[in-house]
Amino acid sequence: NAGVTQTPKFRVLKTGQSMTLLCAQDMNHEYMYWYRQDPGMGLRLIHYSVGEGTTAKGEVPDGYNVSRLKKQNFLLGLESAAPSQTSVYFCASSYWGQPTDTQYFGPGTRLTVL
Amino acid sequence: ILNVEQSPQSLHVQEGDSTNFTCSFPSSNFYALHWYRWETAKSPEALFVMTLNGDEKKKGRISATLNTKEGYSYLYIKGSQPEDSATYLCAFHTGANNLFFGTGTRLTVIP
Numbered sequence: 001n002a003g004v005t006q007t008p009k010f011r012v013l014k015t016g017q018s019m020t021l022l023c024a025q026d027m028n029h030e031y032m033y034w035y036r037q038d039p040g041m042g043l044r045l046i047h048y049s050v051g052e053g054t055t056a057k058g059e060v061p062d063g064y065n066v067s068r069l070k071k072q073n074f075l076l077g078l079e080s081a082a083p084s085q086t087s088v089y090f091c092a093s094s095y096w097g098q099p100t101d102t103q104y105f106g107p108g109t110r111l112t113v114l
Numbered sequence: 115i116l117n118v119e120q121s122p123q124s125l126h127v128q129e130g131d132s133t134n135f136t137c138s139f140p141s142s143n144f145y146a147l148h149w150y151r152w153e154t155a156k157s158p159e160a161l162f163v164m165t166l167n168g169d170e171k172k173k174g175r176i177s178a179t180l181n182t183k184e185g186y187s188y189l190y191i192k193g194s195q196p197e198d199s200a201t202y203l204c205a206f207h208t209g210a211n212n213l214f215f216g217t218g219t220r221l222t223v224i225p
Contacts, residue, residue, distance in 0.1 A: 004157070031211075042118065042203070042215035050211070058212065090157070099145035099207035100165060105157040
């Protein structure tokens with residue numbers, strides 16, 4: 001039982017390049033989330049999904065797209081990376097989206113945009 | 115965007131000391147408060163989820179209390195050990211698919 005995994009762990013991009021971050025969970029969770037974590041700020045929600053085939057915007061969605069083609073996977077895409085997207089990205093999942101549901105986090109992806 | 119504040123930002127304590135820190139959140143539209151423990155180079159791990167005013171949770175030497183009327187929660191660690199060194203995050207749930215996280219309190223326990 002791997003929990004929540006993320007690939008890659010590290011990546012360096014040049015401004016304007018694109019990339020996709022992959023999140024996978026093996027806990028059969030319905031809800032999945034993408035957060036970014038920046039120095040001096042709390043984790044901020046980028047996008048989330050309430051089930052296979054669905055996505056929704058979070059607090060800071062601009063510059064990102066997501067897809068949830070399979071229940072276990074949640075992809076975060078950057079079409080044209082900008083230095084402001086340098087951050088650590090965390091994926092999380094939960095059984096449902098109830099306020100009391102624990103979110104289980106992946107190990108993070110450190111992205112640097114030059 | 116909701117403001118969830120944690121204080122202090124960081125603290126150092128000696129092994130064996132007890133310590134506590136604070137999470138402040140909006141007192142209106144409260145659904146739940148989560149505490150997470152985040153060790154360096156690892157993923158945040160859930161400690162507690164609290165929903166009721168006056169709620170108190172305990173796990174080993176760590177406990178937490180909740181005051182929803184005034185919008186704060188305290189996390190206590192009794193007899194701190196070096197393995198307690200981590201960042202402790204709180205997160206406020208509004209009931210609308212979104213957890214709002216504080217910036218965390220970074221605890222260092224000195225042997």
